[in-house]
Amino acid sequence: MALSAAPAAVAPVGQPTAPLSVKAVLPWAVFFGVLMMTLIYFVGAEQGAVSLISGENVHEWVHDGRHLLGFPCH
Structure with a gap:
């Protein structure tokens, strides 16, 4: 079986990844x-x-979901 020559995209074990900032997530x-x-x-x-x-x-498209979530409709 042939192995791929492409490098792994995963960070090496023991190296932390960059944390997400609030500006990126907001x-x-x-x-x-x-x-x-x-x-x-x-x-x-x-x-x-x-x-x-x-x-x-x-109303007809969401009728069953409405009852499933507890919204009364009739």
Whole structure:
């Protein structure tokens, strides 16, 4: 069996990797936070008292997830 001549991309044992800074993580944390809040809105509140999209399509698409997460819908 032939071995690959490519160098390993893993840091050698015993050498610490560079820590992540808050500046590097903060934009991703904000992005995923907004994404999760949007998803929770569509699962939990869309087609309720406040509706951004008319019709029943969004309600039907997230109906089972709504019950699974404990949101009442009917």
